[in-house]
Amino acid sequence: MKKSIIAFAAIALLASCDKKESADSLHITGNIKGLKNGTLYIQHIVDTSLVAIDTIKIDGNSSFESNIDLKSPEMLYLFLDRGVTNSLDNNILFFAEPGTINIETTLDNYLSSAKITGSKNHELYEDYKKINARFTDENLSMLEAKFKAMKRQDQKAVDSINAKQESNIKRKYLFATNFALNNKDHEIAPYIALAEIYDINVKFLDTIQKSMPPKVAQSLYGKKLTKYVADIKKQEQK
Known part of the structure; x- marks a missing residue:
């Protein structure tokens, strides 16, 4: 009986931890139609600089996904490194919040075609x-x-x-x-x-x-x- 109680307590603790982790978890999915090769950087601002918190390599498949530990809703940036320029035209702003966010866009119209769903903010x-x-x-x-x-x-x-x-x-x-x-x-x-x-x-x-x-x-x-x-x-x- 004592072992059962200890086991139940352990399961409850793990469930509590999982719930806490999921509450802070941001799952990003997306697709950049037309992109065959490149690198995506998910960035946020630290002081006054953009700092990468995840890097995604695109090699033949234009779909992508990422999981980030997000403590609080925050404006993030999806930067596409085309290997040519660091223009702001390559940076999509999105107000991230815990949960699942989907970003759909195209290579030719990276900013103007961007559709972001899953975030009320x-x-x-x-x-x-x-x-x-x-x-x-x-x-x-x-x-x-x-x-x-x-x-x-x-x-x-x-x-x-x-x-x-x-x-x-x-x-x-x-x-x-x-x-x-x-x-x-x-x-x-x-x-x-x-x-x-x-x-x-x-x-x-x-x-x-x-x-x-x-x-x-x-x-x-x-x-x-x-x-x-x-x-x-x-x-x-x-």
Whole structure:
């Protein structure tokens, strides 16, 4: 009877360990149509540099997979080494989270054809990018108009465009803030705050930070945001 209890306890412990490991496990599957030979690097940012956490050799089969120990949802990069250039066109960003993520793309249109499924955080990130792109497009249009106005020395038009640009930036930052607050239950919230609006008034960052539930607050980006806000407040008190 005693041995049975010990055996049961051992099985329970192993099951607990397996559950913990699976909870932190990221399984990546994918296919790069048209790729026959090359090397894929799964990377993340350490300090300010991209560091590889896995390397995948492609030799005849364009399908690939990888298993990574992921402690917290994090923005990762799938870099394709074509042996020619280290262009950013070879780097797919994807917001990874524990579970299974699938990445499908083509060799000819590596970035534009990329379809990523299996991550709620990445789905939200794509939603954010679609709206945010409108502000970027508007600013590019205004830059073109501003250049033409400066060329014909029309200061009144330049001043008008400057005012519109400032308004566009404010709307862009307000959108990012509201997006983070509306999605505070996901790790995309502190990521947006840190990556997109880090230079906004600290009161907005503080609001986002305080809105995070414990799970998000204890995530990689949640902790970084908490420290970032605290550091700004400390600097302002000097």
